[in-house]
Amino acid sequence: MDDVQIKVENLNFYYGKFQCLKNINMTIYKNRVTAIIGPSGCGKSTFIRLFNRMNDLIPGARAEGAIYLDEENILSSTTDVVELRRKVGMVFQKPNPFPKSIFRNISYGLEIHNIKDKKHIENKVVSSLKSAALWEEVKDRLSDNALTLSGGQQQRLCIARCLAVEPEVILFDEPCASLDPISTNKIEELITELKKNYTIIIVTHNMQQAARVSDYTAFLYLGELVEYETTEKIFTVPSNPKTEEYLSGKFG
Amino acid sequence: MKIKKADLYEKIGFTILFLSILTTLIFLVTILYFITVRGIKIISWEFLTQQPRSGMTEGGIAPAIVGTLYLTLGAILFAVPIGVGCAIYINEYYPKNIIVNLLRISINNLAGVPSIVFGLFGLAVFVKFFKFGVSILSGSLTLGILILPSIISASQEALMAIPFSLREASLALGATRWQTIRKIILPAGLPGILTGVILSIGRAAGETAPILFTAAAFYVKGYPKSIFSEVMALPYHIYGLMTEGVYPEKQTQIAYGCALILMFLVLTISAIAIYFRQKQRRGYYG
Numbered sequence A: 001m002d003d004v005q006i007k008v009e010n011l012n013f014y015y016g017k018f019q020c021l022k023n024i025n026m027t028i029y030k031n032r033v034t035a036i037i038g039p040s041g042c043g044k045s046t047f048i049r050l051f052n053r054m055n056d057l058i059p060g061a062r063a064e065g066a067i068y069l070d071e072e073n074i075l076s077s078t079t080d081v082v083e084l085r086r087k088v089g090m091v092f093q094k095p096n097p098f099p100k101s102i103f104r105n106i107s108y109g110l111e112i113h114n115i116k117d118k119k120h121i122e123n124k125v126v127s128s129l130k131s132a133a134l135w136e137e138v139k140d141r142l143s144d145n146a147l148t149l150s151g152g153q154q155q156r157l158c159i160a161r162c163l164a165v166e167p168e169v170i171l172f173d174e175p176c177a178s179l180d181p182i183s184t185n186k187i188e189e190l191i192t193e194l195k196k197n198y199t200i201i202i203v204t205h206n207m208q209q210a211a212r213v214s215d216y217t218a219f220l221y222l223g224e225l226v227e228y229e230t231t232e233k234i235f236t237v238p239s240n241p242k243t244e245e246y247l248s249g250k251f252g
Numbered sequence B: 001m002k003i004k005k006a007d008l009y010e011k012i013g014f015t016i017l018f019l020s021i022l023t024t025l026i027f028l029v030t031i032l033y034f035i036t037v038r039g040i041k042i043i044s045w046e047f048l049t050q051q052p053r054s055g056m057t058e059g060g061i062a063p064a065i066v067g068t069l070y071l072t073l074g075a076i077l078f079a080v081p082i083g084v085g086c087a088i089y090i091n092e093y094y095p096k097n098i099i100v101n102l103l104r105i106s107i108n109n110l111a112g113v114p115s116i117v118f119g120l121f122g123l124a125v126f127v128k129f130f131k132f133g134v135s136i137l138s139g140s141l142t143l144g145i146l147i148l149p150s151i152i153s154a155s156q157e158a159l160m161a162i163p164f165s166l167r168e169a170s171l172a173l174g175a176t177r178w179q180t181i182r183k184i185i186l187p188a189g190l191p192g193i194l195t196g197v198i199l200s201i202g203r204a205a206g207e208t209a210p211i212l213f214t215a216a217a218f219y220v221k222g223y224p225k226s227i228f229s230e231v232m233a234l235p236y237h238i239y240g241l242m243t244e245g246v247y248p249e250k251q252t253q254i255a256y257g258c259a260l261i262l263m264f265l266v267l268t269i270s271a272i273a274i275y276f277r278q279k280q281r282r283g284y285y286g
Helices: A044-048 A081-087 A102-112 A118-131 A151-164 A181-194 A207-213 A231-236 A241-247 B002-040 B045-049 B062-093 B098-110 B115-129 B136-160 B164-172 B177-206 B234-243 B248-283
Strands: A004-015 A018-029 A033-037 A061-069 A088-091 A169-173 A199-203 A216-221 A224-230
Touching: A018 A044, A018 A199, A018 A216, A018 A224, A033 A044, A033 A207, A044 A169, A044 A199, A081 A088, A088 A151, A102 A118, A102 A151, A102 B177, A118 A151, A151 A169, A151 A181, A151 B164, A181 A199, A181 A207, A207 A231, A216 A231, A216 A241, A224 A231, A224 A241, A231 A241, B002 B248, B045 B062, B062 B098, B062 B136, B062 B177, B062 B234, B062 B248, B098 B136, B115 B136, B136 B177, B164 B177, B177 B234, B177 B248, B234 B248
Parallel strands: A033 A199, A033 A216, A088 A169, A169 A199
Antiparallel strands: A004 A018, A004 A061, A216 A224
């Protein structure tokens, strides 16, 4: 049995009067990749953005229920959101590096957490780039602007940036949506590698991707968690007919 | 037949559009030509560096140049921190708030207030109420208020042009909103903010009405000694030369010299602004 990292209990989420997520209960396991799949507008992105409270930025958004990370309900109003976001990193749909040098993109996360030791920062930049499988491609051009990198490289830089602040959990919100197949492949390999040290939650539109990278898969439909199982089981013998229809491409 | 008619309309349409741009160009070129031809004769090293002599009919305009520089600098020192701060607050902290929306509308209205009204306001508030007198300080503050709206809206546009995803990226790393603004948003918006500031410098340097009652004097002996001194300024100097005095011919010539210098200053400043804007456009998102 896998260790528990996160527990979601009776989670409801609203944008104003519209209920976007309905009574979700699920457990996310440590050092495993959990994929969240479902058709557009089913609430996948909204759901994943609750784990680092990114929905706080949206006026009129409101969550009920609880998400427990390390015994603490992170939806509570007393949660230190800054500390939470250090523990739960995020990689976005479109690569969003800062318009700064490659080096500064990664050192930024350390700076804002008051790490000043230059040697330590340098080591961390190198090790993060290595972990994100980008080091070999950029080691001679760390002072170049990050926007000169290709889309796939930018996305791996965003992963490296996230790794530098040493999170426990990494959220991937459709990380390959804007990438070509080769870059996609690299990111997938990277995710498989990263799960040794991190707990990973990934939202994806691509069912093959979910099948390839994840250990557990959750199928969301119209804000409800229809089925949550090991990836192997859900892709071979889904218990809910809706899941089977979606996986066989009948809708979505 | 029908197609030919459409062709004809298109020709007429484009001709009208071409004529409008031609008209604009003609005016622009004429102004530049006129001022340059009339003003260039008097421009000399002496004209730029000497005090006026013989009742403004001889000598140079150095104190007016210096005065304009002081007033402009003062206005910028006052208006830039407040304007940029205001834009950040409106854009980054409470973009959806009703009060802030009202504030935004008021700021836009402030931009439409005639400059002479700012002049009267400056006289009533800075000169009289705060007892700063007719001085560089009063003039700078009045000019500062005048350019405040344009600095705010230019800064706001610069901030709005920064993709939301950069803010998300920073916050998702555990940065506070203040860290995000200081280290990500402001550096990324700087070229745009700078463009607004530079255009405002041009505006502040060229305005006459706001300094009419608050700072300017037709003639002051020597250079200003403190921020409480009255000063000469280029736009006001032109006004004075053309409306007062007893040697209209000589004075007119000097006035055109002043106009040429003022135009040169403002155009140079605008050129710098255009350079920055281009750089920003090419920079991050091109």
